Amino acid sequence: MQPLRIGQAARKAGIGVETIRFYERKGLVSQPPRPIGGGARDYSGDTLWRLKFISGAKKLGFSLAEIADLLELRTAPNAQCVAMQARARRKRDEIQERIEGLARLKDNLDELIAACPGRGEIQQCSIVDAIERSSEK
Secondary structure, three states, X not given: OOOEOHHHHHHHHOOOHHHHHHHXXXXXXXXXXXXXXXXXXXXXXXXXXXXXXXXXXXXXXXXXXXXXXXXXXXXXXXXXHHHHHHHHHHHHHHHHXXXXXXXXXXXXXXXXXXXXXXXXXXXXXXXXHHHHHHHOO
């Protein structure tokens, strides 16, 4: 693969140039050396692969710290698939916990909405009362 300029790498990876620079600062991708005599840096196929891997992992909900771990695992010489599977299971479980927490919040809001008469002055609103009571806890 022919080396790419940062704009080309960004387009091929489906991300912005500033995102690449951010990933460089975070250590997720290496910044190529500046050519002797100046000019634009050339990004390799490996960098493009890393950018696409990061993008795919982000779409699955992995944090940048988790992605750094996944990249390290992916490039480790003796890494096993079971290690990647364990990380994916952990992320899935974390997402499931968030879903359950959001479902509880939704149920609580449904109860408040059902209990509210939807008329009268705001000072008498049962939702306002519930919010104020919860802030005292």
